Amino acid sequence: MNFIYRAIFEVQEFFLLCVHAIANIFRKPRYHQDILLQMDVIGVGSLIIIILTGFFTGAVLALQSAKSLKSFGAVGLTGQLVALSLIKELGPVLTALMVAGRNGSGIASELGSMVVTEQISAMRALGTDPTRKLVTPRMIAATTMVPLLTVIADLCGLLGGWLVSFYKLRLSTSLYWSAAMKAIDYNNVLEGITKPFVFGFIIAMIGCYCGLRTHGGTQGVGRSTTQAVVFSSILVIAADFFMSKIILDLRY
Amino acid sequence: MSASSSAMIKLQDVTKSYLDQEVLKSINLEVGRAETKVIMGGSGAGKSTIIKLILGLEKPDSGRIFIEGEDITPLSEQELMRVRKKIGMVFQEGALFDSLTVGENVAFKLREESVYDEDETQVVVRRLLGFVGLENAIDKMPSELSGGMRRRVGIARALVGNPKIMLYDEPTAGLDPMTSRTISELVIKLRDLEGVSSIFVTHDLSTAFTLASQFAVVKNGSEVQFLGEDGKLCLINTRFVMIYDGKILFEGTDEELKYFDHEYIKEFLA
Structure with missing residues (x-):
């Protein structure tokens, strides 16, 4: 009973934080400087790992799928398969997981350290709302940067798939890209960039929530960081499932 | 307005518990104008909780503030x-906010309220850092400072906007006697020259007795002098409050504390 009560309480607190963070967008003061700084940390900072992740994912997709497609005599469709899986699923999810590991943990440990060194209390004592100054900028930055990173990951993945198709599978460049372009239609792209908005929001808010509820000194900071990565990763994958379901239901 | 409401800070039957543990049981406390209350007690006695309640960082379970x-x-x-x-x-x-320099820390509140332009902000920041004797540290990061310096910057940051109430949460804990003394002098100066009401939480006896026996006066227009260094004075504007088991065990001057007959206080002073 106690466990259920606590779980409900945590969920309630999380939603309250989300509501406050969103409401702050429409109220002054706004912290443009902090938003830009966070965009730099999350967006530019994650660029390298996103490029690498996207590239190798696309490459391995081409490599593995060619084998199965070959038994149907459909190696020519490799481009389509790579593009479809990347844009609809793997691009958004893998980008989100990388950002969760990199920035979700970073947000949680930074805010957690601020809690245990009383910097959050000091901020409130100085008359500044930490939700406004710390949470909202991170939420805005993650929600806008994860979709952009996803697009970059998709492009790099297509490039990786092409390299494998061209050099390993001996497919012609035009065959690969024309197959790929077939998968890149309006609906798929729309699905592929709606998801990362939600993922970015989840990563930032879970990171902030875990960070702000830190207690118990430096050990607590470690615990919060771990929890932030675990929760945001699970939520990203779960949200991906439900969003895919909803989008499929809507479309067909 | 009744006489009681003229107090700067007043706690009425305040209780507070964390999970199952009752930290404060019915606390009644009043701090008047230009008065300092030194709150003492063992670790975990709820001293810091009182301060957090006054600042509204936490809400009491019952009672009024x-x-x-x-x-x-x-x-x-x-x-x-x-x-x-x-x-x-x-x-x-x-x-201190460790992502900001000392100067930015002190300027934080001013910039948030954006009442001053950048030049005026700089003037205020320099004046406050001058007050705590750290004008040269303005561009340093908090991690480059010693423990005592960090707390002095903390005092400078708290003084932005000339508050009439100051709350100190163990500002001398873990500092050497010389640095503790510098901080006590800042507190005394604020109390006697600026008329600030304050609550000073500590378990450091020598700091507490310094606060209760010395006072600051201005000589020759600007020079600040501290009197009563022999520790024989007993100031009426600084009173001790002893917290024990979530309740106020004793409240009075330092002299009264020394002769108060209670096992815990005797042990505490020994």
């Missing part, structure tokens, strides 16, 4: 921001 006659217990977080502007708070380890 008045700041300058205004009941702050029913206020929302948004409304509390206005009350907190009247109060300066010095945290245990200084609690």
Whole structure:
């Protein structure tokens, strides 16, 4: 009973934080400087790992799928398969997981350290709302940067798939890209960039929530960081499932 | 207005518990104008909790808290921001924002309120850092400072906006006697020259007795002098409050404390 009560309480607190963070967008003061700084940390900072992740994912997709497609005599469709899986699923999810590991943990440990060194209390004592100054900028930055990173990951993945198709599978460049372009239609792209908005929001808010509820000194900071990565990763994958379901239901 | 509501800070039957543990059981406390209350007690006795309650960082389970006659217990977080502007708070380890320089830390509140332009902000920051004797550290990062310096910056940051109420949460814990003395002198100066009401939480006896026996006066226009270094004076504007088992065990001057007959206090003073 106690466990259920606590779980409900945590969920309630999380939603309250989300509501406050969103409401702050429409109220002054706004912290443009902090938003830009966070965009730099999350967006530019994650660029390298996103490029690498996207590239190798696309490459391995081409490599593995060619084998199965070959038994149907459909190696020519490799481009389509790579593009479809990347844009609809793997691009958004893998980008989100990388950002969760990199920035979700970073947000949680930074805010957690601020809690245990009383910097959050000091901020409130100085008359500044930490939700406004710390949470909202991170939420805005993650929600806008994860979709952009996803697009970059998709492009790099297509490039990786092409390299494998061209050099390993001996497919012609035009065959690969024309197959790929077939998968890149309006609906798929729309699905592929709606998801990362939600993922970015989840990563930032879970990171902030875990960070702000830190207690118990430096050990607590470690615990919060771990929890932030675990929760945001699970939520990203779960949200991906439900969003895919909803989008499929809507479309067909 | 009744006489009781003229107190700067007033706690009425305040209780507070964390999970199952009752930290404060019915605390009644009053701090008048230009008065300092030194709150003492063992670790985990709820000393810091009292300060957090006064600042509205936490809500009491029951009872009421008045700041300058205004009941702050029913206020929302948004409304509390206005009350907190009247109060300066010095945290245990200084609690400086470690991503900002010393100057930016002190300027934080001014920039948030954006009442001053950049030049005026710089003037205020330099004046406050001058008051705590750290003008040269303005461009340093908090991590480059010693523990004592961090707390002095914390005092400078708390003084922005000339608050009439200051709360100190163990500002001398873990410092050497010389640095502790510098901090006590700052507290005395604020009390005697600026008329600031304050609550000083500590378990450091020598700091507490310094506060209770010395006072500051201005000589020759600007020079500040501290009197009563022999420790024989007994100041009426600085009173001790002893917390034990979530209740106020004793309240009075330092002399009264020395002769108070209770096992715990005798042990504490020994």
